[in-house]
Amino acid sequence: MKYCTRCVLPETHETIIFDENGVCNVCLNNDKKNNISWDKKLEDFKNLVAQYKNKNEYDCIVPFSGGKDSTFTLYKLVNDFKLKPLVVSFNHGFMRKNLLENNNRTFEALGIDHLSFKPNWKLVQLLMKESLIRKGDFCWHCHTGIFAYPMRVAVEKKIPLVIWGEPSSEYTAYYSYDGKEEVDEKRFNRFVNLGISSEDMYGMIKQRKNTEWVKKSHFLPFTFPSRKEMMENKIRSICLGSYIPWNVRSQSKIISEKLGWKGDKVEGVPGNYSYEKIECSVQGVRDYLKYIKRGYGRTAHLVSIDIRNNRLDRETGLGLVNDNDGKKPASLKRFLKYINTSEQQFNEIASEQKIHPYNHEFSSTIEGEPLPDENLYN
Ligand SMILES: [Zn+2]
Incomplete structure (x- = not known):
C-alpha cells in the first residue's frame, strides 16, 4: 500500500489524494490552519452568538457525547462565552461507566440542563446488523442519531443555534479548513449516513423477518430535519472548531483540570x-x-x-x-x-x-x- 510521506495514512483512507511529494491532502489542508487569522474568527464567533444570547429559553443546543470534544465545547461556551445551552445527548446504547461518571461531574460543575435520548434497543439491533451487511459499518444508528437527533430537538423546541465541537477538516478532506463548514443536511448526506437515508433504511428493515412492529415513525430520530424545517426555524448549525484552533491534547488537559474529566x-x-x-x-x-x-x-x-x-x-x-x-x-x-x-x-x-x-x-x-x-x- 502507498502511505503519506508525512503522516501514516494509507491510500485506502477516505477522501485521500497525494501531491507530487507524496503528502496527503489531509496534511496539506491542516497546514492551512496556520494561515487562518484566528483573532478575526473569534470576533466572528462573538458577533454570531451575540445575536442569539438571551432571546429564547436557551441560547443554543450543544450536542453532547461526553467525549473530549463535546466536553471542551460545552466548557468553553458556558465558561468563556457565558451561554445558557440545552445539552442534548443521543445515547447509542454503549456508553461506558467512566464516561457516564464524567458526564455527571461536568453537568453538575457547569450547572446545565441535559436532555438524553436512547432509541429502542430492538430497533438498534436490527439497524446494526443491516448497516454492517450493507456497508461493513454497524454504526448507522449512531452516526445518524448523533447528528439528526439534536437538530430535531432544535426544530421542535425552536432553538435556532446548534454548536458542535471539532470540524471534520481535522480528520478528512471532505471540507477544507478555509471553507465554511456548516453541519447541515448536505454534510449529513455527504459523509454521516453512509449513503443510506432513513427512508431507505426503513425499506430495508421491513424486508427482514419479524419486523411487523417497525414503523416509519421509529426512524424520526435518525432523520435530519428537512431544508424547509431548517429554513422556517432559521436554524444555524456550526462547529466551534471553525472559529478557534482545535488542539485535542491541550483541550483534554483543560477539561481534566477544570471539570475532573477522566480519560x-x-x-x-x-x-x-x-x-x-x-x-x-x-x-x-x-x-x-x-x-x-x-x-x-x-x-x-x-x-x-x-x-x-x-x-x-x-x-x-x-x-x-x-x-x-x-x-x-x-x-x-x-x-x-x-x-x-x-x-x-x-x-x-x-x-x-x-x-x-x-x-x-x-x-x-x-x-x-x-x-x-x-x-x-x-
Ligand atoms: Zn498525510
Missing part, C-alpha cells in the same frame, strides 16, 4: 491516547472493522494527527501503529451476540467491503486484551 483505556490504542473515543464499549470492534476493510486502525489515525501538528515524529508513530493496530478486540464476542452473528459471518461481511489494494489476513490476526470494564457490559 480511559480504549481497545487497540496506546495508553497515552486515553482521551480519544472513550464513549463507546464497542469502539474496538468498529476500529477492527475499519482495519479489515482499509488496513489501518485508530492508532494510525491518532499518530497522524500528532505528526501533522508536530507533536510526534513519523518513525515513533509507525512503531506505535505496529504495536497496537489490527488486533482482534475482546469486545467482538459480546458484539456478535447483540447482532446474532457468527465470527465467520462477520469476517465474510467485513471482507466484502475491503478497499483495494488492502487484503486482510485473518489467520495472522492477534487477539487484544479485554478492557478493565469489559465484564460490566455482558
Whole structure:
C-alpha cells in the first residue's frame, strides 16, 4: 500500500489524494490552519452568538457525547462565552461507566440542563446488523442519531443555534479548513449516513423477518430535519472548531483540570491516547472493522494527527501503529451476540467491503486484551 510521506495514512483512507511529494491532502489542508487569522474568527464567533444570547429559553443546543470534544465545547461556551445551552445527548446504547461518571461531574460543575435520548434497543439491533451487511459499518444508528437527533430537538423546541465541537477538516478532506463548514443536511448526506437515508433504511428493515412492529415513525430520530424545517426555524448549525484552533491534547488537559474529566483505556490504542473515543464499549470492534476493510486502525489515525501538528515524529508513530493496530478486540464476542452473528459471518461481511489494494489476513490476526470494564457490559 502507498502511505503519506508525512503522516501514516494509507491510500485506502477516505477522501485521500497525494501531491507530487507524496503528502496527503489531509496534511496539506491542516497546514492551512496556520494561515487562518484566528483573532478575526473569534470576533466572528462573538458577533454570531451575540445575536442569539438571551432571546429564547436557551441560547443554543450543544450536542453532547461526553467525549473530549463535546466536553471542551460545552466548557468553553458556558465558561468563556457565558451561554445558557440545552445539552442534548443521543445515547447509542454503549456508553461506558467512566464516561457516564464524567458526564455527571461536568453537568453538575457547569450547572446545565441535559436532555438524553436512547432509541429502542430492538430497533438498534436490527439497524446494526443491516448497516454492517450493507456497508461493513454497524454504526448507522449512531452516526445518524448523533447528528439528526439534536437538530430535531432544535426544530421542535425552536432553538435556532446548534454548536458542535471539532470540524471534520481535522480528520478528512471532505471540507477544507478555509471553507465554511456548516453541519447541515448536505454534510449529513455527504459523509454521516453512509449513503443510506432513513427512508431507505426503513425499506430495508421491513424486508427482514419479524419486523411487523417497525414503523416509519421509529426512524424520526435518525432523520435530519428537512431544508424547509431548517429554513422556517432559521436554524444555524456550526462547529466551534471553525472559529478557534482545535488542539485535542491541550483541550483534554483543560477539561481534566477544570471539570475532573477522566480519560480511559480504549481497545487497540496506546495508553497515552486515553482521551480519544472513550464513549463507546464497542469502539474496538468498529476500529477492527475499519482495519479489515482499509488496513489501518485508530492508532494510525491518532499518530497522524500528532505528526501533522508536530507533536510526534513519523518513525515513533509507525512503531506505535505496529504495536497496537489490527488486533482482534475482546469486545467482538459480546458484539456478535447483540447482532446474532457468527465470527465467520462477520469476517465474510467485513471482507466484502475491503478497499483495494488492502487484503486482510485473518489467520495472522492477534487477539487484544479485554478492557478493565469489559465484564460490566455482558
Ligand atoms: Zn498525510
